[in-house]
Amino acid sequence: MNSLAKILKNAQALWPFYVGVIITSAVGAALALASPFLVREATDTIVESLDGGLSVSTALATVLGFALLLLLADALNGVVSNVGGYIGDVMISRLRQILSTRYYAKLLSLPQGYYDNQVTGTIIARLDRSIMFITQFLQSFSNNFFTMIIQVVAILIITAFYYWPLAILLAILFPIYMWLTALTSKRWLKFEKTKNEHIDVANGRFAEVVGQMKVTKSFVAEVRELDVFSKHYAGFVDTTRPQSRWWHVMDTFRSVAMAVVFFGIYAVIFWRTLEGHFSIGDMVMLIQMVTMAKQPVFMMSWMVDTAQRAIGGSREYFQVMEQEVEPTVDKTLVEATRAINEPQLNTTQVKPLPLPADASSPIFSFDDVTFAYEEDKPVIKGVSFNARKGEKVALVGESGGGKSTLVNLMLGLYHPSHGTLNVLGHDASELTAARLRASVGVVFQEAFLFSGSIRENIAYGKPGASDEEIIEVAKRANAHEFIQAFPNGYETVIGERGLRLSGGQKQRVAVARVMLKDAPILVLDEATSALDTKSERAVQAGLEELMKDRTTLIIAHRLSTIANVDTIITLDKGVVDEKGSPEYLSTTGGIYAQLLKLTASTSAADRARLKKFGFSRESETRDEEVEHED
Template identity: 85%
Template structure:
């Protein structure tokens, strides 16, 4: 019931629609209730005429008039019900908008650590299932509940007026049914939870495989993946059997209980009619009333079923909504979705922090920073270093030694466990995530492009950029030439994750994207490690242009790319081992000096040791055979 209350709470902003539904439901119920009374009058008139108590011609005029009234009532009922249906449909679409937008806003505001333990397909499946069940329930609720309640109250009042024991018998139906339903619900929801787990895992894996089909096919894993997928759906079916058996067994008991009560109701009506207490018209009217009462009782079964599915299907949705957001998240990200009539969101680009006028002031400073993804398992410990305007700092260390963690901290994806991190004179704890990230440009090892045009991807960090600005940064990033070679140029659709572009082309678009963002701090996280030598040279030329006048933090995969940096920091198991210029560290005998020696060695053992630090041998290339300037066509 807690989940049901949350569903209703999320829909409270739709009260104007609910008011419209209530009004149309009341009118529709009144028009529907008119039918038994009209039929009663027509029946009594016909009986009296057949008994000779009334002239046939007069009776005919009367019943035809009643038929016209019945026609008008039915026609108006149809119009009113359809108006209510329209209001309900719009209400449900608005509810879907609210729930979906709030869910997306919540996901966007959650810390990176949340996604470290999630499967993308599961997140999507959870949204689809939750929204579907919630909207189905509220649609049936809005379309049927108010009409049903009004009808039930009216029918109980009318039957009580004619013979109060009838009203008692009808009223008994509802507590009996709700009691039997309550016995069903708890166990049913347990089955539903197991089914949802199967669906989430299966659909999550489905999304992963579709997104990485090339890998699945390369490792001949199609049958294995299909087997895993089908096993979860077999689990879904095997759980449905006892769940459905339980539901329908209990529904049988409900049906039997209702049949017994209705037997008593019809017996009383027939008996009272034979005794002369009810006229034939009264009997017909009361039978119609009882028949109308049947529908709400049976409809309750559907509504209870929908409510149970909404509760079971939305549990994970509300678990996500209760997650703690990033400590420094921009509150407008969440607040903007609270109103039903949302204005256009302010998508003005967040401005980066100002660079200190004093060149001696550090641009960013790590001060005794410690961080652990899991409690008491620090990845970095007591790391301290800083960089001034225009300086280049390179991180060197074994894979898993904490290099990427320092990058993640600088991007605000995680908060330091201990110590302080200052960016452009501000403690990161005092900055919103948006303001911090607006001040840091980044080029990752994987370009991470989006479906859409090349132009849209370059302008991702500055959506209001002019065409001239986009072309300018593309030229500086060494990307303009290959973009122009496409028939549609900058308007070329590149497909999901940029599949129409080669690795080098994607990376040059990523460089142009970071260039256009124009942040004072730049992070290069192994930006050329996945490229062949020819592509690397083209991308590196763009990176050199990008690094001009920016403070840069570099994780490199070739020692030659960091030979000209200002400072090299070597990390050993998350602790700073040494720090200094390339020339200075080359003679200390430390990690950097050892790596320099390994680059000149041809032995397999030395090359393997070099790769432990994330570096490639200078003679190696990812794939010399690929021409990265080749235009990829459909």
């Protein structure tokens, strides 16, 4: 019942539609109830004519008049029913908009930690299933509930007027049916939960495989993936069997209970007619009336079924809606997650924080920062360093040493467990996520482009950018030449994740995108590690342009890319080991000095050690060869 209350609460903004549905339902029910009375009058007229009390011509004219009225009632009922159906369809589409928008807003407002434990396909499957079941329930509810209630109340009143025990017999049917249905619900929902789990896992894996088809094919894993997928759907079928068996066994009991009750109803009607209490027309009318009551009972079963599916299918939806949002999430997103109507969104671009008035103040600083993804398992411990305007700071350390974690903290994807992160003179924990992230531009190892045109991707951080601005940053990012080589230039559609572009081209578009964002702080998270030497040189030229006049935090995979930074921070198991200029650290015997020696070494052990830091001697050698050729 709690889930149903949540569903109806989400639909309360649609009350004007419900008013329209109630009005059309009331008119439709009245027109439907007119038919038994018209048939009663026609029947009594025919009986009277057969008994000789009325001439055939008079009776014929009368019954043809009743037939005409039946025609009008049925035709009007059809018109009203379709008007109500139209209102219901629009209402359901609006509800779908509300539920989908709220769900998307909620997902956008959740912290990064939520996504660390989720599969993308499962998130999408939950939305599709929940929306489908919720809208199905509310559509059947709106299209049938009010008509059903009006008809049932009217039938009970009319039958009570003719013979009150008849109304009692009819009324008994509803609690019996509801009781038997309630016995079905709890066990049915357990089956439904198991089925949903199979579907979520199967569809989640499906989305992963489709998104990484090259990997699946390269490992000849197509059959294995299909086997796992089919087994989950086999589990779905295996769960459906006992679920359906349980439902239909209980439905058999409901049908038998209905047959027994209607036996009593028909027996009473026939008995009262034989004793002369009802005319033949009354009997026909009452039989039509009680037969009309069967439909609401069947509809009650259908509505209970759709309600159960809505409860079972929407459980995960509401679990997502109850998740805690990011502490510093933008207020617009929070309001959108709570809106029961169309949210009023402020899409104005968030501006970055201004530079500190004191030129000597750090642009960003980590002060005794500790962070753990899991409690009591810190990834970084007591990290402290800072960077002033225009400085370049590089992070060096073994893979898993905490470098990417520091980047995640800088972006506000996570928050320090202890210590303080200051950005542009503000405590990061006191800034909204939007304001913090607007002040930081990031070039990731993977470009993460969206389907759409090159122009749209470059302007992603500044949607209102002019053509001149887009072309300018593309030129600075060393991307304009290859973009112009495409037949459609900047309007070239690059496909999902930019599949139509090479690795170097995608990365140069990503550089141009960050340039256009024009944030005062730049983060380069292994921005060229996935590229060949030629592509890297093209991208590096764009990065050098991007770093001008910005304070930059660099995670690099080649020593040559950090040789000219101002400060190197070496991390050893999440703790700052050394910090200083490249020249100074090359003489201290620490991690950076060791890396320089390992790069010059030819032994297999040294190469393996070098790879732990994300570096490779081969890549350094290729750089030297290219420089020599130049």
